Every structure is written in structure tokens, then in C-alpha cells.
Amino acid sequence: MQKKKYDSLSMELQERILEDRKNHVENPYAFPDERVIRRRPDHDRANLWRPAFVRDCEKIMHIPYYNRYADKTQVFSLYKNDDISRRSQHVQLVARIARNIGRVLNLNQDLIEAIALAHDIGHTPFGHAGERMLNDLYHAHTGRYFNHNIQSARVIDRIFPLNISLQTLDGVICHNGELELKEYRPVPYEDFALFDQKMEQCYTDTEAVKRLVPSTLEGCVVRVSDIIAYLGKDRQDAMKLGLFEEDPDYEISSIGTTNAEIINNISVNIMENSYGQNYLKMDDQYFEALKGSKKENYRRIYGNEKLEAVYREQISPMFRDIYEKLLSDYEKKDRSSVIFTHHMDYLYDMTHYYADFAAYEAEDANDIVVDYMASMTDDYFIDLYHYLFPKGRYQVSYVGYFDHEKKMKGEI
Structure with missing residues (x-):
């Protein structure tokens, strides 16, 4: 059995963080509640017991479609097994991982949570296979494209027009967990007209969704946390379902091979490289390991022929x-x-x-x-x-x- 590998923050950085907290040092790159932007600014004004992005979190959790996360496939459809992931657990894991990173980096955790809770609310049944099927039908009829991240924003902004903030909506459309990057640099904007333009481009240009970049560091944290949340969990679920005749010999890498290792080690590396910066970053070695591990998942799990045949x-x-x-x-x-x-x-x-x-x-x-x-x-x-x-x-x-x-x- 391989020895487990769990990284820790360097003592130097830990001491720096503790000193900054003692002195109440704020992160100048965190998005402040006071700059929240809504389509109807006269509504949903923040107060002491319901700050700006807490309002978004609560609105999202009370949308009727939020309940439906519980019976939507994450990866493995057609199994009666309550121990494998559905969208509900994935969304919670993304929120937890992202808040852990955001807390260390001293970012706006309420904004992080709002983005994480909503990021998959527009996802289809049967996971990404269902997304592909619905896109093919929609495109054949209209010439337009369906993307679950764009649909998620449509749910909380158009189908249920709850006056969700621009910052949350932007984080939702930019969460693309299929596109890993070594470095995440936000591109700020504060204009709903530009947001609407980005949405429309994703309906008409199949490449537009790949060009989306979050406008806040909080959105960047959720985006990378989406990958962290599924990378090891999908392996764990595949093993529970017996999709491997024996435990797969995953390639040993700097991020580890198990779910717990992967979550800890990527998160720690991001924190180590990003504290006090206006970007998120991984070491080259960790980024290459993340890409390699994702490729292994595609080879061993996502291309499962039995599931593909049923789809x-x-x-x-x-x-x-x-x-x-x-x-x-x-x-x-x-x-x-x-x-x-x-x-x-x-x-x-x-x-x-x-x-x-x-x-x-x-x-x-x-x-x-x-x-x-x-x-x-x-x-x-x-x-x-x-x-x-x-x-x-x-x-x-x-x-x-x-x-x-x-x-x-x-x-x-």
C-alpha cells in the first residue's frame, strides 16, 4: 500500500498569516460587500443580519430547483447507491473546499459560497452526457448552444429572477471545471450589459464558454475548487461501484492519488502560492500532476463503455x-x-x-x-x-x- 502524502503550509507562511490576523490585516483583493451590483439596486439592500452575499446564498437555497440537486447524476448514472455522489454532495464539497481556501486567503467567503451553491443548478439529468444530448437537440433546432454553466445563471437570473448579484452570476458562468489552468487572474468588470453580452456569446459561439474568466478572486477559487472536488471523489465512487476488478494502480504524483490527498495537497499548494497576491497559482509540478490525474480519470472512468452504451x-x-x-x-x-x-x-x-x-x-x-x-x-x-x-x-x-x-x- 502506498504511503499517503499530506502537504502542510510552510511555517513561514503560517506565521505570517497568524500575524496578519492578529493585526486585522485585510486582503485588498477580496471583493467587498459594499461594491455588490444588482439589476435592481433599490431591492435587497444588505443589513447586519443579511449581508449582501448572504442574501444570494439564501435566495439560491430557496429556489425550488435547488432541491433537485439530490437526484441528478454527478458522474455515475443508473446505480442505486446512496454512497456515490449526486450533484447535491458535489456542490457542498465545492463550497467547503472553496471556503477553506478563501478563509486562508482572507477572501469574501459569502460570495464564494453563493457561487458554489449555484454553479450547477442548471445542470441536466445524467450529467455531462445529458448536457451533450440536450445541446445537440437545441442546436439542431435553433443553431444555438446549450452549456450547463450558462443555464445555471439563467435559472437564478431569468427563470427565477431573484435579483442575484452580478458577482455571483459571473462566478457561476465562469466556473468551467473542465478547463484547468496553472494560474487564475480575475478580469474585473461591473456592468450587467457586459454580463448579458457574455451570456449571449456562449449561445452563439461554441468557443466562447472557454474564454470566460471570473471577475473576482472568489470566482477563481470556486472554479479551481470544482476540479479539486471531483478529481479524487470520482475515483472513490468508481471503486465503490466495483468498476475496477482490483484497486487501480494510479500513477503516484505530487498531489497524491486518493480523494483526501488530492483535496488537501492542491488546496495547500494554492494557498502557499497565492496568499497576498491578486491571482491564484499552483506550482508547475502540481499543475502537471493535476492535468495528469485528470487524464487518468478520463481513461479509466469517464469513458466507461458500459455507461456510454446505455447513454x-x-x-x-x-x-x-x-x-x-x-x-x-x-x-x-x-x-x-x-x-x-x-x-x-x-x-x-x-x-x-x-x-x-x-x-x-x-x-x-x-x-x-x-x-x-x-x-x-x-x-x-x-x-x-x-x-x-x-x-x-x-x-x-x-x-x-x-x-x-x-x-x-x-x-x-
Whole structure:
């Protein structure tokens, strides 16, 4: 068994941090509550018991779609196993890791938490596979692109127009956990017009999402924490599900191989290199190790052929059939359809007392359908397919809690 490796902050930096705290030294690069920007600045003014970004956190947690994190796939779909990650746990892990880093760097932890809590709220059922499927359908109908990070901002800014701050919204659209960088330098701006422009560019330019850079250091912290949160956890989950015949011999690297090592060591290295700076940075060795570990995950986990076959042969055509049915129903204004009874009527009940619902109704039918489908949990999606198509040809079977034992006994 490999000996575990846990880094610590250098004694020099620890002493410096403790001295700075003793002297109440503030980080000049932290985003101050006083500079919060909202679409309606006359609303949601901060007070002692609900500071600016605490308000964002609470608004996000009370959005009805927040509950749906609990049954959305993180990586591994179609397993009945409460010990593997769903979006709900991933979001909490990102928030915890990011706040740990932010606390040491003396950043705005409320802003960090708000971004982390909302960053995946627009994610589809069935993880990134579902995102690809929904994007293909949306693009085929409209020529526009679907990205879950853009959809997350749409949920908290448009579907539920709760006057969330520009700083939180910017952090959400810029969280791209698929694009690792050695150094993260924020590019500040304080203009909702520019934010709206960035959003629109991501719908029309497939490369635009890759160019997004957070406007705050807090947004940068969440972005890198998204990678830290899933890198080792996905390995842990894959091993729990028995996707490897034996424990995989992951390449030994400076960041470690287990979830606990990876979280600790990358976080510590970022803190060591970033304290007192206007950027986040990793050592070259750690950055290369992070990239290498991510590649190993793609090779061993994310390309799992069994899962891909189910996505390709069963779930993808289910996405297609549901999309076309909902689009047809909405365009015909069939008020008995679930696109109305479970989506439009539901949103009206939730938002009409504070939002201009007529403006939402006037949006393109494809956007309405995408909003509804992206909001679905995995189980809801499958139930809806069988509700809409009771004689449908596509079926999805879950791996049960005791199937592994049955397999070992030769019963299946």
C-alpha cells in the first residue's frame, strides 16, 4: 500500500498569516460587500443580519430547483447507491473546499459560497452526457448552444429572477471545471450589459464558454475548487461501484492519488502560492500532476463503455423523443401537456408575484423546452418518458443495491 502524502503550509507562511490576523490585516483583493451590483439596486439592500452575499446564498437555497440537486447524476448514472455522489454532495464539497481556501486567503467567503451553491443548478439529468444530448437537440433546432454553466445563471437570473448579484452570476458562468489552468487572474468588470453580452456569446459561439474568466478572486477559487472536488471523489465512487476488478494502480504524483490527498495537497499548494497576491497559482509540478490525474480519470472512468452504451442506445433517443413531444405540445398550446402543467403553471405559481411572467411566456419555445428538461432529475426524466410514451421502446435498468452480491453468487 502506498504511503499517503499530506502537504502542510510552510511555517513561514503560517506565521505570517497568524500575524496578519492578529493585526486585522485585510486582503485588498477580496471583493467587498459594499461594491455588490444588482439589476435592481433599490431591492435587497444588505443589513447586519443579511449581508449582501448572504442574501444570494439564501435566495439560491430557496429556489425550488435547488432541491433537485439530490437526484441528478454527478458522474455515475443508473446505480442505486446512496454512497456515490449526486450533484447535491458535489456542490457542498465545492463550497467547503472553496471556503477553506478563501478563509486562508482572507477572501469574501459569502460570495464564494453563493457561487458554489449555484454553479450547477442548471445542470441536466445524467450529467455531462445529458448536457451533450440536450445541446445537440437545441442546436439542431435553433443553431444555438446549450452549456450547463450558462443555464445555471439563467435559472437564478431569468427563470427565477431573484435579483442575484452580478458577482455571483459571473462566478457561476465562469466556473468551467473542465478547463484547468496553472494560474487564475480575475478580469474585473461591473456592468450587467457586459454580463448579458457574455451570456449571449456562449449561445452563439461554441468557443466562447472557454474564454470566460471570473471577475473576482472568489470566482477563481470556486472554479479551481470544482476540479479539486471531483478529481479524487470520482475515483472513490468508481471503486465503490466495483468498476475496477482490483484497486487501480494510479500513477503516484505530487498531489497524491486518493480523494483526501488530492483535496488537501492542491488546496495547500494554492494557498502557499497565492496568499497576498491578486491571482491564484499552483506550482508547475502540481499543475502537471493535476492535468495528469485528470487524464487518468478520463481513461479509466469517464469513458466507461458500459455507461456510454446505455447513454447512446437508450437515454439519447429518450431525450430526442421527449424534446420533440414537448416542443410540439408547447407550440400547439396544449394546456393539458406536462410542459404546461409541470413547468409553465408551476413557474407561474412560484414567480408571478415578483416577476413579469408574460415576458418568460414570450420566449422561444425551444428555450422553454430546454429550461424544463434541464431542470429534471434522472428519475423524473425516466418517469416522464414512460408517461409520455407508455409503449415506448426504450428502457433503462438500474444496478440494484444487491446486484453485486447476486453476481458473485452466480444468480445474475
